[in-house]
Amino acid sequence: MPTDPRTDAYIEKQADFAKPILRHIRARMHAALPEVVETVKWSRPFFDYKGHPLAIMSGFKAHASFGFWRRDALRTGQEGEAMGQFGRLTSVADLPDDAELDEMIRAAAALVDAGEGAIKRKAKPAKAEPGVPPELAEALAGDAAATATFDGFPPSCRREYCEWIGEAKRPETKARRVAEAIGMLREGKRRHWKYEP
Structure with a gap:
């Protein structure tokens, strides 16, 4: 035993x-x-x-x-x-x-x-593709390198950028975040790149 x-x-x-x-x-x-x-x-x-x-x-x-x-x-x-x-x-x-x-x-x-050993959980519905804030879309249209990185990311990574920019309330904050995002995207970095191994 x-x-x-x-x-x-x-x-x-x-x-x-x-x-x-x-x-x-x-x-x-x-x-x-x-x-x-x-x-x-x-x-x-x-x-x-x-x-x-x-x-x-x-x-x-x-x-x-x-x-x-x-x-x-x-x-x-x-x-x-x-x-x-x-x-x-x-x-x-x-x-x-x-x-x-x-x-x-x-x-x-x-x-x-009989193949019923696992508890079957309902599949979570996939999250919708994030809506790109107009300010970010405009900045991406003028930067091919940032656009290539952004388009190459999986939806979850694009969502992080879109939500971060979209949740800004003041236009100045939104503009600052767009500039930071474009800079990070040019370097091929995800939004939370500092915390990646």
């Missing part, structure tokens, strides 16, 4: 009531799914399977918790008020029996095998 010494250290730091709970969960994970890999994420023991998070366990002052990463897809019928699916665990008896828990573990692994 491949174990992670960080999990051992985590369990040893927990309250006496929590240690047997966490050890039991760990043993069931390895018994039901020998391929499971222990790791630590967000300072808590995690169990990964084929590179995907499968389950997490935690110890707190007055309870422990355990839950599956894809709890929504497992439909175990159990949901607690604490982090995890089984509520506030204060003893091993608060967990499902070994056969039921093992079946849940295998069901979670089956989700990964």
Whole structure:
């Protein structure tokens, strides 16, 4: 049973009531799914399977918790008020029996095998191409080198220049920023070039 010494250290730091709970969960994970890999994420023991998070366990002052990463897809019928699916665990008896828990573990692994291991997030819509402030557009029209650099930048870099100039309220500030931008663009520099490695 491949174990992670960080999990051992985590369990040893927990309250006496929590240690047997966490050890039991760990043993069931390895018994039901020998391929499971222990790791630590967000300072808590995690169990990964084929590179995907499968389950997490935690110890707190007055309870422990355990839950599956894809709890929504497992439909175990159990949901607690604490982090995890089984509520506030204060003893091993608060967990499902070994056969039921093992079946849940295998069901979670089956989700990964079926290609459903990752939580699917909605793709963020791409930001619109920035509108070039008229003052910057006019300055770029008169400077081929600055225009070539500006046009060669990805949209995020062009947006930084456009927003910086566009947010200026006074015409003098806007003019100063346009002059600075043209100078930096002639040198091929991004807006925040000072902070790049």
